[in-house]
Amino acid sequence: MPHVLVERLVKSYRIAERDPGLWGAMRGIVHRRHRTVEALSGVTFSLERGELLGLIGPNGAGKSTTIKILAGILRPDGGRVEVDGRHPFDDRERHVSRIGVVFGQRTQLWWDLPVGEGFDLLRDIYRVDPARYRRTRDELVAMLQLERLLDQPVRQLSLGQRMRAEIAAALLHEPELLFLDEPTIGLDAPSKLAVRDFVKRANRERGATVLLTTHDMHDIEALAERVIIIGHGRVLADSPVDALRTQVLAQRRLVVDFDGTPPETFDLPGTDVVERDGRTVVFGFDPATSSAPALIARLVAEHAVADIHLEGLSIEEVISRFYAMHGAGEA
Numbered sequence: 001m002p003h004v005l006v007e008r009l010v011k012s013y014r015i016a017e018r019d020p021g022l023w024g025a026m027r028g029i030v031h032r033r034h035r036t037v038e039a040l041s042g043v044t045f046s047l048e049r050g051e052l053l054g055l056i057g058p059n060g061a062g063k064s065t066t067i068k069i070l071a072g073i074l075r076p077d078g079g080r081v082e083v084d085g086r087h088p089f090d091d092r093e094r095h096v097s098r099i100g101v102v103f104g105q106r107t108q109l110w111w112d113l114p115v116g117e118g119f120d121l122l123r124d125i126y127r128v129d130p131a132r133y134r135r136t137r138d139e140l141v142a143m144l145q146l147e148r149l150l151d152q153p154v155r156q157l158s159l160g161q162r163m164r165a166e167i168a169a170a171l172l173h174e175p176e177l178l179f180l181d182e183p184t185i186g187l188d189a190p191s192k193l194a195v196r197d198f199v200k201r202a203n204r205e206r207g208a209t210v211l212l213t214t215h216d217m218h219d220i221e222a223l224a225e226r227v228i229i230i231g232h233g234r235v236l237a238d239s240p241v242d243a244l245r246t247q248v249l250a251q252r253r254l255v256v257d258f259d260g261t262p263p264e265t266f267d268l269p270g271t272d273v274v275e276r277d278g279r280t281v282v283f284g285f286d287p288a289t290s291s292a293p294a295l296i297a298r299l300v301a302e303h304a305v306a307d308i309h310l311e312g313l314s315i316e317e318v319i320s321r322f323y324a325m326h327g328a329g330e331a
């Protein structure tokens with residue numbers, strides 16, 4: 001039985017519409033018009049215990065809605081959602097004590113309370129055994145470097161400091177499942193690295209199952225082995241990150257710096273010149289049919305070569321090509 005099971009999940013929102021201007025607002029009081037937005041139209045996936053899955057997709061694709069349903073915040077309109085056999089919305093009370101949630105754009109701490117007092121409140125809410133709480137809190141405080149922030153009200157924290165405090169808050173009750181909705185949004189490079197490092201450790205060392213949404217492909221590159229691409233409320237791809245690369249483009253690139261002006265044409269079967277810039281030529285080839293060592297040997301034997309290296313597509317390029325292939329721009 002998977003840790004998380006999502007089958008044909010459906011969710012729509014009803015939005016009140018009104019005509020512009022004062023007259024429109026007044027008409028709206030009498031004749032309310034509504035529009036339905038289909039946020040999820042049949043999302044299916046599952047997660048095994050201890051997996052770290054990246055959920056990505058353009059704005060409005062349905063990522064946050066999926067997390068809110070899995071966290072028991074929203075009730076789905078249809079389909080099946082089970083976490084460890086629990087129904088997140090119906091078993092909310094039992095469910096929240098087993099999960100940790102971080103929404104990058106919202107705080108679960110108390111704005112005016114010092115961080116440490118917020119942690120103590122969460123201990124009471126989750127009814128964590130005091131000795132166990134002290135041990136976990138001290139460990140999290142040390143790992144996330146929160147010592148000097150414990151006495152500061154949350155509103156005084158920088159975004160990076162707050163995010164570290166949020167992550168600690170989500171882990172105080174030692175959840176086995178972690179939902180992270182854009183945990184690195186707006187963070188500077190060192191804070192992003194600290195958050196990534198910590199998420200990786202929570203997954204590897206504590207064995208936490210992690211579902212992460214992000215728009216930062218470096219998060220995916222650094223953390224996830226598997227990604228789900230969601231678009232228009234549907235799963236467009238569910239695949240190991242590496243397999244996605246070959247699925248999108250069965251091409252690798254060989255970047256060659258020539259010692260002098262490169263020739264106009266090359267006699268290299270199975271390769272294309274995909275880019276030229278001064279002394280640098282980038283060749284594209286399919287690794288299934290052309291061998292990189294043979295190609296390199298031939299280039300070096302026939303030309304004066306100063307430097308040579310192989311290049312794959314960045315995950316960022318892979319995803320944008322994927323959206324282009326599936327017509328899945330902003331939903």
Ligand SMILES: Nc1ncnc2c1ncn2[C@@H]1O[C@H](COP(=O)(O)OP(=O)(O)OP(=O)(O)O)[C@@H](O)[C@H]1O
Pocket residue numbers: 013014015037038039057058059060061062063064065066331
């Ligand atoms: N509370 C709400 N009321 C009405 N519509 C909503 C609400 N929340 C989300 N939606 C709509 O549902 C769709 C999916 O939104 P969702 O927030 O799940 O997307 P997302 O993939 O998380 O997007 P983003 O990357 O921009 O955060 C969008 O069309 C959005 O406008």
